[in-house]
Amino acid sequence: MKKIFFITTPIFYPNANLHLGHAYTSTVCDVMARYHRIAGDETYFLTGSDENTEKVVRAARAAGKDAGTYLDEININFKNLFSKLGISYDQFIRTTDERSHWPGVVEMWKRIAAQGDLEKRSYKGLYCVGHEAFITEKELIGGKCPDHNESPQILEEENYFFKLSKYTGAIKEKIESGELKVVPESRRNEILALLERGLEDVSFSRPADKVSVGIPVPGDPSQKIYVWADALTNYISALGFGRKDDALYKKFWDNPDAETIHVIGKDILRFHAAIWPGMLLSAGLPLPKTILVHGFITSGGKKMSKTLGNIIDPLELINEYGGEAVRYYLARHISLFEDGDITHESFKEAYNGNLANGLGNLVSRTLKMAATNDVEITDEIKIKTAKEKSAGDMHKRQEQALKNFDIKEAVDVVWNYVSLTDEFIQKEAPFKKLKTNKESALENMGLLLGRLEIIAAALQPFMPNTAKEIQRLIKENKMPEKPLFPRKD
Numbered sequence: 001m002k003k004i005f006f007i008t009t010p011i012f013y014p015n016a017n018l019h020l021g022h023a024y025t026s027t028v029c030d031v032m033a034r035y036h037r038i039a040g041d042e043t044y045f046l047t048g049s050d051e052n053t054e055k056v057v058r059a060a061r062a063a064g065k066d067a068g069t070y071l072d073e074i075n076i077n078f079k080n081l082f083s084k085l086g087i088s089y090d091q092f093i094r095t096t097d098e099r100s101h102w103p104g105v106v107e108m109w110k111r112i113a114a115q116g117d118l119e120k121r122s123y124k125g126l127y128c129v130g131h132e133a134f135i136t137e138k139e140l141i142g143g144k145c146p147d148h149n150e151s152p153q154i155l156e157e158e159n160y161f162f163k164l165s166k167y168t169g170a171i172k173e174k175i176e177s178g179e180l181k182v183v184p185e186s187r188r189n190e191i192l193a194l195l196e197r198g199l200e201d202v203s204f205s206r207p208a209d210k211v212s213v214g215i216p217v218p219g220d221p222s223q224k225i226y227v228w229a230d231a232l233t234n235y236i237s238a239l240g241f242g243r244k245d246d247a248l249y250k251k252f253w254d255n256p257d258a259e260t261i262h263v264i265g266k267d268i269l270r271f272h273a274a275i276w277p278g279m280l281l282s283a284g285l286p287l288p289k290t291i292l293v294h295g296f297i298t299s300g301g302k303k304m305s306k307t308l309g310n311i312i313d314p315l316e317l318i319n320e321y322g323g324e325a326v327r328y329y330l331a332r333h334i335s336l337f338e339d340g341d342i343t344h345e346s347f348k349e350a351y352n353g354n355l356a357n358g359l360g361n362l363v364s365r366t367l368k369m370a371a372t373n374d375v376e377i378t379d380e381i382k383i384k385t386a387k388e389k390s391a392g393d394m395h396k397r398q399e400q401a402l403k404n405f406d407i408k409e410a411v412d413v414v415w416n417y418v419s420l421t422d423e424f425i426q427k428e429a430p431f432k433k434l435k436t437n438k439e440s441a442l443e444n445m446g447l448l449l450g451r452l453e454i455i456a457a458a459l460q461p462f463m464p465n466t467a468k469e470i471q472r473l474i475k476e477n478k479m480p481e482k483p484l485f486p487r488k489d
């Protein structure tokens with residue numbers, strides 16, 4: 001049965017260009033979105049940028065630009081990377097967009113306020129500008145925030161607090177019952193342990209005179225809505241929640257049959273699996289169905305950082321190897337459920353071994369044999385190849401893997417099939433056999449074309465352009481004009 005499928009990336013902070021971690025989240029979402037579209041599901045893929053933040057103000061100032069110009073420029077960079085990576089989003093939301101985003105946030109605020117869940121309180125604490133959050137004494141190392149290497153400021157101010165603590169039990173129940181799935185199990189346990197300890201109320205606004213950006217609190221212009229209440233609501237404001245044109249919201253969110261999934265990194269689990277469900281419960285709105293949490297990408301076993309000089313720029317990799325190769329690496333060589341590593345060396349090794357040699361070589365060999373001997377693909381061959389056990393097994397395993405969000409396994413099975421096909425060429429040696437048993441040789445070549453067609457189809461969600469190129473070459477019965485993946489030395 002056709003499904004309704006809604007998938008989101010986190011909205012990214014535009015205080016710097018996107019790095020490989022962001023490219024990873026986006027690629028995971030794109031693979032899932034493409035897979036569902038191919039299956040015929042009605043699919044909507046949302047991404048965007050999280051702009052109402054002091055980080056942006058500081059970055060714009062450092063670049064000597066006004067915030068508007070700075071944001072427009074960096075959004076072009078975001079979209080440029082997405083285009084090179086083939087990220088097929090349906091909408092890119094910007095939280096500074098007063099027409100599409102703000103009405104949803106205002107509506108969300110009003111609903112939570114109507115429940116009596118927002119309360120003005122005086123708050124004094126240590127505030128880290130990098131985190132845009134109050135942090136505790138315990139988290140400091142040498143008096144500084146370890147993530148941002150900055151001393152926090154002591155702030156005392158009036159904030160509206162969201163009474164999140166009130167929803168601890170209800171959120172726990174939704175996760176325990178599976179109504180809200182948190183995947184993988186380890187992250188589910190992590191959030192359940194947090195809920196077991198009890199949630200604290202959270203600051204939801206800041207004095208308007210202390211912040212330069214943000215959406216004014218409805219009915220109290222002395223306060224501005226604080227970044228998380230603003231950012232999380234993007235997932236529904238983008239669909240039209242709080243607006244008249246809310247058809248997408250009704251179809252993709254406020255619909256028991258819609259599969260809704262947020263893909264996030266492990267750093268923002270609490271926000272998505274505690275604060276966001278709390279907000280939705282308070283506002284009387286449906287919760288997402290699944291929160292899929294991935295690990296972090298490291299380089300050489302270390303967190304990528306400017307100080308260590310081990311940041312890998314996705315654009316640099318794309319320029320050298322192409323967007324499809326980057327998608328391939330992220331999908332297959334990073335496990336979604338754990339931290340994954342990448343270095344220039346590991347990338348090149350995977351590229352040469354599995355793309356230049358593995359897939360690229362198979363495509364060249366098969367198409368060369370077919371083109372020189374005028375072997376063309378026929379419906380009969382297609383049916384015969386699809387009936388082979390190896391093809392059936394691959395499909396079954398791929399489908400199961402994607403159901404479990406195991407993208408790595410879903411690509412691994414394609415390469416197993418590539419290896420089986422290589423072995424078939426080795427064993428049957430159709431090129432040599434031409435002289436002794438032409439009929440069998442031609443039959444082998446036809447089967448190889450059929451298998452290549454199956455490989456191309458199975459690659460579609462992961463490497464869409466490569467899949468299309470292989471399909472074109474088969475159809476036109478041509479050898480690639482140049483190798484699909486030239487070897488790199």
Ligand code: ME8
Pocket residue numbers: 009010011012013014020021022024025050231232233234263264265266267268295296297298304
């Ligand atoms: O947190 N490895 O935005 P952000 C893998 N605006 N993924 C990584 C990563 C790494 N090393 N570093 C970042 C924000 N990510 C908020 C989100 S959503 C309502 C608001 C990915 O620009 C990961 O998905 O810091 C992480 O959750 C996201 O980028 C955070 O991007």
